[in-house]
Amino acid sequence: MCGIVGIIKLNQKSEIRNQKEDIKRMTDTLEHRGPDDEGIFVEQNIALGHRRLSILDISKAGHQPMFYGDLVIVYNGEIYNYLEIRAELIQKGHKFSSQSDTEVILASYKEWGEKCLAKFNGMWALVIYDRKKKTLFGARDRMGVKPFYYYINQDRFIFASEIKAILAHPEVKSKPNDKIVWDFLICSTVDHSTETFFEGVSELRGGHYFILKNKKLHIERYWDLDHKKTTHFPLDQDYQEQFRQLFLDSVRLRLRSDVPIGTCLSGGLDSSAIVGTVNYFLQQAGKIKQIGKWQKTFSACYDPKKYPNCDERRYIKEVIKKTQAHSYDVFPSAQKLTQEIKELIWHQDYPFLSTSIYAQWNVFRLASENKVKVILDGQGADELLAGYHHFFGVYFVELLRELNFWRFSQEAHAYSKNHQQSVFSIFRHLFMILASRGIAGNILSHFAKNRWAEYDLFLPAWRKKYRNPSLLMPTKNIFKNSLYYNFKIGLPSLLRYEDRNSMAFSIESRVPFLDYRLVEFLYSLPDDQKIRHGATKYIMRQALKGILPEKIRKRQDKIGFATPEEIWMKQNFHQEFKKIFRSDRFFARGYFQKNKAEKIFDEFFAGKIKNYALFWRLYCLEIWFQTFID
Structure with a gap:
């Protein structure tokens, strides 16, 4: 398991930035996901970064970004049936220089294209860049065990395993997404759509892949539960x-x-x-x-x-x-x-x-x-x-x-x-x-x-x-x-x-x-x-x-x-709640009517209101604001 990041420049007229510095900053944010190794690939309009947690083939042969002909990959996860797929690919003439599942993914994509995803049994978030065709292919496992987030505008496509790494890019501003805040507070719902808590940052859902080609992003679902199948x-x-x-x-x-x-x-x-x-x-x-x-x-x-x-x-x-x-x-x-x-x-x-x-x-x-x-x-x-x-x-x-x-x-x-x-x-x-x-x-x-x-x-x-x-x-x-x-x-x-x-x-x-x-x-x-x-x-x-x-x-x-x-x-948590719910910052968020809220908080502290789940959400959301937004 690892952490992946990437920056793809879409507009040649956009601000000239040092992509190596930007990708390094993003990669460093994910050090906890991969303390064993790090790697960066920068070429023309693309920069890829990787932090490695060594699980399979812990030698240097498993280093990423990894190359296979014209293909370059950064990948987070495990393909558990990689040995069986590897044996099949060897019969088809593919050669391997490592014992890693990463190289098996590259060879599978070379052999079957996006249909390779149907072969994999595991968890993954992966991005493969074809240096010859200038296309970017990315995918997330069927259930979405491994994360993948992205930010796209007319100038850049930026992706990462965690949102904080995207926010580490200087051009991405950290703003709350009020719709998701509403879903969280009113409906007790999170992680239910492509939208995230951060305005402009999206999630690639499980069972989907994307292709970025000619500055256009195409997303397609490749797997879902079959409602008609019965056993x-x-x-x-x-x-x-x-x-x-x-x-x-x-x-x-x-x-x-x-x-x-x-x-x-x-x-x-x-x-x-x-x-x-x-x-x-x-x-x-x-x-x-x-x-x-x-x-x-x-x-x-x-x-x-x-x-x-x-x-x-x-x-x-x-x-x-x-x-x-x-x-x-x-x-x-x-x-x-x-x-x-x-x-x-x-x-x-x-x-x-x-x-x-x-x-x-x-x-x-x-x-x-x-x-x-x-x-x-x-x-x-x-x-x-x-x-x-x-x-x-x-x-x-x-x-x-x-x-x-x-x-x-x-x-x-x-x-x-x-x-x-x-x-x-x-x-x-x-x-x-x-x-x-x-x-x-x-x-x-x-x-x-x-x-x-x-x-x-x-x-x-x-x-x-x-x-x-x-x-x-x-x-x-x-x-x-x-x-x-x-x-x-x-x-x-x-x-x-x-x-x-x-x-x-x-x-x-x-x-x-x-x-x-x-x-x-x-x-x-x-x-x-x-x-x-x-x-x-x-x-x-x-x-x-x-x-x-x-x-x-x-x-x-x-x-x-x-x-x-x-x-x-x-x-x-009584004192923690009081400190938060009576602060000026809390009421400045734009979601609460101060007079009624203060009365309701007093009733909660007096034990007259017992909706603990709601008050936990209010408290946790404010800590999130202080951590990411303020």
């Missing part, structure tokens, strides 16, 4: 065997590395499944070079007496007991978060929706301190397998829409038994989710933006200025639409958190659940392979018997990388 087997065991084969192979491929590998472990199903699968391979091999005889796991924990709903060590211990992994724990605190929040926001480039990413930040730091350079993590499983509990309500609605009353009554009863909640509570929660996120249409969207009195702190004209993000409804199936919405709108922000938190400590994070073969398979499955008997992730629970500890496999609650956010805000 049907006669027996449940057939689904389970297919899942098991795909998941095990995904983990196997992601163990390809020339540096030490570890695993995040929260104690939930997803991370436990990865730890258990790595242990399965260790039992077969006895020892894996980049892991050793025992894998290392890294977890965020809390004092169970103070924060009983966040500490998962009773589940973590079950996994450690079964796998004999070496467990490392870290204890995030509110006090440290107040000290580190500016640094955290600087790495993220954005304000963030909750404090949960701080737990992940601490886990990656812990891994770095223990000399681990690659981490496996469980992102993506919840979106693909209906892991979030609000999916129950959507599933129930779909069963009723299909007039499947018998299955509805069975599932509703099983849910009530497993979770000690009434079915009514699920429908109520479903309504709140649909309303607050504006995914049930304009009426509910309007209701959501106006039903909380504390939203009166916003200026009325600004509050009504924009519309909620568009609803994604590619099928008639409400449940499948909800999965797709979470995959396309919710998951990208989690992947950005993952990328920035890992890269802050020069660690490559790999996500086995987002192997495209597994993703396509899971999306094509019948609904009852995801929710059955009142439990989420049915197919995974069944397929990984023997790999998962039974206490984990049958677990019904869900926490993840949680933090005691509400308690922290009550006990630790």
